[in-house]
Amino acid sequence: MYQYTDFDRQFIRERAAQHRDQLDRNLRGELTDDEFRPLRLQNGWYVQRYAPMLRVAVPYGELASRQLRVLSKIARDYDQPSAAVYQHASATQAELGTSHLPVGYGHFSTRQNVQFNWIPLAKSADVMDLLATVDMHGIQTSGNCIRNITSDALAGIAPDEDIDPRPYAEIMRQWSTLHPEFAFLPRKFKIAINGALEDRAATAWHDVGLHLRRNALGHIGFKVLVGGGMGRTPVIASTLREFLPWDQILNYLEAVVRVYNRFGRRDNLYKARIKILVKAEGQRFVDEVEAEFQAIQTHDGAAHTIPQAELDRVSKHFSAPDLVKYAQVATQNVATELSEKDAAEYQRWLAQNVRAHKNPALRAVTLSFKRLGFAPGDATADQLCAAADLADRFSAGEVRVTHEQNLLLPWVHATDLPALWLAARSLGVAKANIGLLTDMITCPGGDLCALANARSIPLAAAITERYQDLDELFDIGPVDLHISGCMNSCGHHHTGHIGVLGVDKDGREWYQISLGGSDGSLLSGTPKPGKVLGPSFAASEVTDVVEALLDTYRAKRAAQETFIATVQRIGLEPFKQAANAVRHETRDGGKVLHVHLATAETESD
DSSP: OOOOOHHHHHHHHHHHHHHHHHHHHHHTTSSOHHHHHHHHHTTTEEEOSSSEEEEEOOGGGEEEHHHHHHHHHHHHHTOOOOHHHHHHHHHHHHHHTOOOOOOSEEEEOTTSOEEESOOOGGGHHHHHHHHHTTTOOOTTSSSSSBOOOEEOTTTTTOTTBSSOOHHHHHHHHHHHTTOGGGSSOSSOBOEEEEOBSSOOSOGGGSSEEEEEEEOTTOOEEEEEEEOOBOTTSOBOOEEEEEEEEGGGHHHHHHHHHHHHHHHSOSSOGGGOSHHHHHHHHTHHHHHHHHHHHHHHHHTSOSTTOOOHHHHHHHHGGGSOOOHHHHHHHHTTSOOOOOOHHHHHHHHHHHHHHEEOOSSTTEEEEEEOOOOTTSOTTEEEHHHHHHHHHHHHHHSTTEEEEOTTSOEEEEEEEGGGHHHHHHHHHHHTOOOSOTTSTTSOEEOOGGGTOSSOSSOSHHHHHHHHHHTOOHHHHHHHOOOOEEEESSTTOTTOGGGOSEEEEEEEETTEEEEEEEEOOBOSOTTTOSOBOOEEOSSOEEHHHHHHHHHHHHHHHHHHOOTTOOHHHHHHHHOSHHHHHHHHTTOOSOOOOSOOOOOOGGGOOOOOO
């Protein structure tokens, strides 16, 4: 893992001190709420439906156990609203027929960050000081800037990986953090980087997607994709360069973002993302980027060319941990004898939650934070602390936040798997459902988010409750179910094999269902948005619709055929007929959520 320099640490401490001064002035009335708003957002502090929300940056998803313990402390000691705020929120939720108001939790987001939903703003400076003690902050998690850079959770350890993307991601992080030219872009800007054969970083869905590769001479470079994105207008990124030498990547990114900064729409919030500019301008956009890149080379002296020495310096931080030292600790774990019943459960866990590793003696293990009674991606303070203990005991003190809102242990000895499984099971995070239906991606939705048109978490809970039988889940096989509470697409519904989107109709919750979306993984195939089945469904119908879709798949699948493969083979019509059969004649009953969008401050993660 990358270790901050003295300069980095001083910068983070000074940023925390600056926020404390701004907060104090706001509390004294010397800085109005409107004046304070852009300042707190620069540090990841939003104001949501009921309370402030903090988004903590986790660059390319890597966390040390010491950082997890601080996140646990924040959840336990600070993620606690005032009694009045909680009572008001609880009363509102009770009226809506839901009760998802957990406090003392962290939440893993699809962009590999960690969020807290209930920290009083008056305590935000104390939290920032605490984060700074372990080299953490909320910079680049909000605003119209270059956001936290994401990557493959298996970066550096995947057997199909040729080039580790983490050193390049770290160099890009340092280049982009508070870049003076790009501190106020037309809209937010997201970069994802991948170095493996399989694209597990969904690069085609980003403003910039980068694929590390080698040319015919063995030289390392990047395939550069630009203009992808979800939201109201889902767009797959276009290829601008098939091969760009690795040392020129910052110069080229500088050119791309300069062109976006110059020509991006600032008059229309919904047309401000770079995907709209790329789609509208076509070849002209490509020509402008190439011209800007040449100007940077000629007039700016290629100022951001990466020296080999700098890549070597950063790369040293991403060497494999001292496995000899680690093995001496690991051998202290006593071999575990499993009962026949436990052995069957353990074998399922091995099949779903354990991945192969570059080092044949090691495995990558996913802890499932998709379980009954919890919102997808939620972790209690105790679970965060216990996960840190598991990381120290089994994974050289390191975990990764995954795009799918789970935690991954990247350095597990194969001989330790039985002991790890027992420890994870006692913690409640050993559900053998990774990649299956209940391993769904879900945004916070209307329960917490001020932008949402509808609630996501109750739908996730209902589907999870219906599909608790592991035999049934294994029979269904891999299915990506993604739920978003609004068009901002934080739940990535466009890429779901089954996508669910909350929409507002006269102040009431309805849900569009789409099929056939793909994030670009080997299972899903070529990146593309799912197709909407037709008119939207009432909340009470969605779980039945999902069941009807899955029943249709099981009736029509070929031998060994996955859900997405069946959808691609037979088309949408059979699924559309099954979904329409579920529609209720009367849909006006029940309590529904009315959302006031005027209160919204947050945005798609």
